[in-house]
Amino acid sequence: MLIDVTGIIAKIGTVSEFSEKSSLESVSFYGNSYRTASPFDVYVKIRSTGDRKAQIDLNALVSLLIPCDRCLEDVSYDFDISYSREIDFNENSKDRCDNMDELSFIDGTQVNTDRLITDEIILDFPMQVLCRPDCKGLCKKCGCNLNKSKCDCDQFIPDPRMSVIGDIFKNFKEV
Ligand SMILES: [Zn+2]
Ligand SMILES: [Zn+2]
Known part of the structure; x- marks a missing residue:
């Protein structure tokens, strides 16, 4: 007013x-x-x-x-x-x-x-708002809301350094 x-x-x-x-x-x-x-x-x-x-x-x-x-x-x-x-x-x-x-x-x-x-x-605007303290968020692969549904996506996010070690092992096996 x-x-x-x-x-x-x-x-x-x-x-x-x-x-x-x-x-x-x-x-x-x-x-x-x-x-x-x-x-x-x-x-x-x-x-x-x-x-x-x-x-x-x-x-x-x-x-x-x-x-x-x-x-x-x-x-x-x-x-x-x-x-x-x-x-x-x-x-x-x-x-x-x-x-x-x-x-x-x-x-x-x-x-x-x-x-x-x-x-x-x-x-007074908050830095971060959560719907609940343990909100599971969205699946990083399919985007589904993990509070409401489950998906079969592999939630494992490979560490790029690990993939180098993986390659070394793979190469070692092939020898
Ligand atoms: Zn939430
Ligand atoms: Zn998913």
Whole structure:
């Protein structure tokens, strides 16, 4: 949702609360797009702290569908977002850029909550997601999901150094 804080920051002590189902459908990260598992509730509280500053608190529990690192099945991964920070609306995007403190979710006096949630998810993105700790992954030969089916493929991956020794033995036999 887009919240314009103009009316809130005009008077110190003003508090506004917003609760809404988010329409955020996916999050893009490193060229991949991850779908949200379902619409989720977003709760935002904005409190004017005076001099065009405001304390912003946002809470949301977002489930993203992230493929398992081994078998590629989608896993519903939860991000429990709890954001709390005072924002100075006197600063524009150039000021923030100069201060190395860019806030992509602020545009003038508008707060874009989907953008804020996306930024928080990216900051907290897991290195690896597994559908279960002992996921057997995919067969390297036929590609079947080894959690669900069995194949007759030989899972032995020969060590190239061993094949040299094998050749030596073979040659030795032929002598
Ligand atoms: Zn898996
Ligand atoms: Zn196989």
